[in-house]
Amino acid sequence: MKRKTLPTIESILYEGQSCNTLPDLWYAIYLSYNSAKNRPINTSFLNEIPQADQILWSLFLKQEFKDAIAKCSSSSTPGPDHISWRHLKSLIANDRCLLKITQIANACIDLEFWPSHFKSSNMVVIPKPNKNNYNSPKSFCPIVLLNTTGKLIEKVISNRLQFHLSANGFLDSYQFGDICQQSIIDTSIYLTHLIRTGWLRQCHTSVLAFDITQFFPSLNHQFLLLCLKKTSLNTNIIHFFNSYHSDHSTSYLWNSFTSSSFNVNIGVGQGSALSPILSALYLAPIIKTFKKRIKNLNKEIPTDILSFVDDRLLIS
Numbered sequence: 001m002k003r004k005t006l007p008t009i010e011s012i013l014y015e016g017q018s019c020n021t022l023p024d025l026w027y028a029i030y031l032s033y034n035s036a037k038n039r040p041i042n043t044s045f046l047n048e049i050p051q052a053d054q055i056l057w058s059l060f061l062k063q064e065f066k067d068a069i070a071k072c073s074s075s076s077t078p079g080p081d082h083i084s085w086r087h088l089k090s091l092i093a094n095d096r097c098l099l100k101i102t103q104i105a106n107a108c109i110d111l112e113f114w115p116s117h118f119k120s121s122n123m124v125v126i127p128k129p130n131k132n133n134y135n136s137p138k139s140f141c142p143i144v145l146l147n148t149t150g151k152l153i154e155k156v157i158s159n160r161l162q163f164h165l166s167a168n169g170f171l172d173s174y175q176f177g178d179i180c181q182q183s184i185i186d187t188s189i190y191l192t193h194l195i196r197t198g199w200l201r202q203c204h205t206s207v208l209a210f211d212i213t214q215f216f217p218s219l220n221h222q223f224l225l226l227c228l229k230k231t232s233l234n235t236n237i238i239h240f241f242n243s244y245h246s247d248h249s250t251s252y253l254w255n256s257f258t259s260s261s262f263n264v265n266i267g268v269g270q271g272s273a274l275s276p277i278l279s280a281l282y283l284a285p286i287i288k289t290f291k292k293r294i295k296n297l298n299k300e301i302p303t304d305i306l307s308f309v310d311d312r313l314l315i316s
């Protein structure tokens with residue numbers, strides 16, 4: 001990741017006030033990206049979601065780590081441990097080192113524990129494209145830089161979750177983006193199919209596009225655990241994610257400045273290999289409930305929803 005030069009701290013406004021000092025800036029960034037903390041949520045609709053077929057979680061294999069790291073760019077910016085993918089690739093070329101990392105990953109699942117070393121991160125903010133001005137923290141996108149060994153283990157866990165949740169049908173078939181074989185091209189093909197099908201029936205297709213503001217930083221961990229329980233994953237996987245989501249800390253980076261460490265116990269970090277599949281898991285029961293209720297509301301007008309990461313399309 002190539003670091004961009006950001007505006008001066010004095011140009012950033014939070015609640016109408018200029019950030020005249022670095023502590024003001026860190027406070028503004030932290031509150032902006034953790035605004036959903038302690039926000040109450042309603043989980044009662046999860047009772048409408050049937051339990052998915054049971055998932056059998058086997059031990060990780062060395063080949064899974066070889067496959068995962070082969071796709072990693074050696075030029076990616078490292079996290080707090082300063083270990084690059086190039087260094088880690090050299091390490092796991094040694095079979096003994098690869099075996100140790102595989103054993104660490106299996107121990108994490110078996111002990112239902114995610115080490116504190118992997119919970120420490122740096123958070124860089126990059127400007128969102130095509131904004132009229134950049135005087136608010138919400139005009140920037142927070143990207144998390146994790147310790148590299150932990151990030152590799154996350155990639156392998158993510159691949160497993162994608163396979164299992166697709167195989168047992170927990171993910172909705174209209175969830176696209178960052179899911180294997182569900183790319184932006186697939187989204188476009190399906191949308192085109194719906195429109196052309198409407199033409200054949202002498203119908204017009206209406207589409208409403210919207211996105212969810214501050215989606216990744218706002219995911220509620222308690223709700224996510226309830227969703228995980230609905231997937232019928234092994235109990236130790238559920239408990240592992242309970243540990244995974246607790247007691248995270250991050251330091252914010254702004255130009256050459258670095259903040260002290262902040263506790264972060266909400267959301268999933270953009271830049272984490274697990275964030276795409278966990279966000280898809282989070283949305284799956286919401287999408288299924290919406291489809292069920294909208295179908296009962298009006299059966300004469302077919303209505304559907306497509307999901308692409310944090311963007312949505314309502315189609316009627």
